[in-house]
Amino acid sequence: MLFQGVLTKMKTEFSEPIQYFLNLENDFIHLNQLLHKTISLSFVKYQCLNCGNDREIYRQGFCKSCFFEVPQAADWIMRPELSTAHLDKEDRDLEYEKRMQLQPHIVYLANSSNIKVGVTRKSQVPTRWIDQGAHEAIEIVEAPNRYLAGITEVALKEHISDKTNWRKMLTNSVEDEDLKAYRSKLIPFVPEEAKAYVIDENEETELHFPVVQYPEKVNSLNLKKNPEFSGVLKGIKGQYLIFEDNTVFNVRANEGLVVAISVS
Known part of the structure; x- marks a missing residue:
């Protein structure tokens, strides 16, 4: 073939x-x-x-x-806290930015090589976790826009990593962790603007790769x-x-x- x-x-x-x-x-x-x-x-x-x-x-x-021109590669893609569509402020293409940024976003914990915090659009759960090679993940916050999710991630990564060691992930040098316990420890650090969007109770999602x-x-x-x-x-x-x-x-x-x- x-x-x-x-x-x-x-x-x-x-x-x-x-x-x-x-x-x-x-x-x-x-x-x-x-x-x-x-x-x-x-x-x-x-x-x-x-x-x-x-x-x-x-x-x-x-x-x-x-x-350096297309909105799909703007800085707010990698740094959600730089999102400005909620202020009606354009970066590269306001129509695109409103479509992408002004929708529910999830702040989550995922365990691929270690526990890390991340942000993704709600519509990308669990695709984002799959792409990161995470074998378990859990949601913390469901924010109404990308900006609020972004500032939450910034606050939480003061206490936990936001990076994945891709070599450890690929060699499967990982251990199961109690993500619910980590989630409980991190909730007090959610910014005031996002506290109303903390998810009260949920369970870990497990993922198995071929x-x-x-x-x-x-x-x-x-x-x-x-x-x-x-x-x-x-x-x-x-x-x-x-x-x-x-x-x-x-x-x-x-x-x-x-x-x-x-x-x-």
């Missing part, structure tokens, strides 16, 4: 285990079915996710000029430097493909690359 198309982040379905799909414009690949098969990846060219041109990808699937063999030591594949790779697929976790020889490939970090994929 031979496929070709521009990479975008894998689509997922919350199931037992998580189901993964790769959308390559003209092909839709159910990746769980490829476990134990040999997959060959070849870098073909670049294709910016905004302008579509063959320009080197700068970040998040965009060429450099698009990255991995039959975790790498002992992670070797990250860079298709720009090594444009040809072939390996036996042994797992999928977060946005990573895990191969038998300890190679891992971050699909999301390679958005905007056109690749040829063969399966045998």
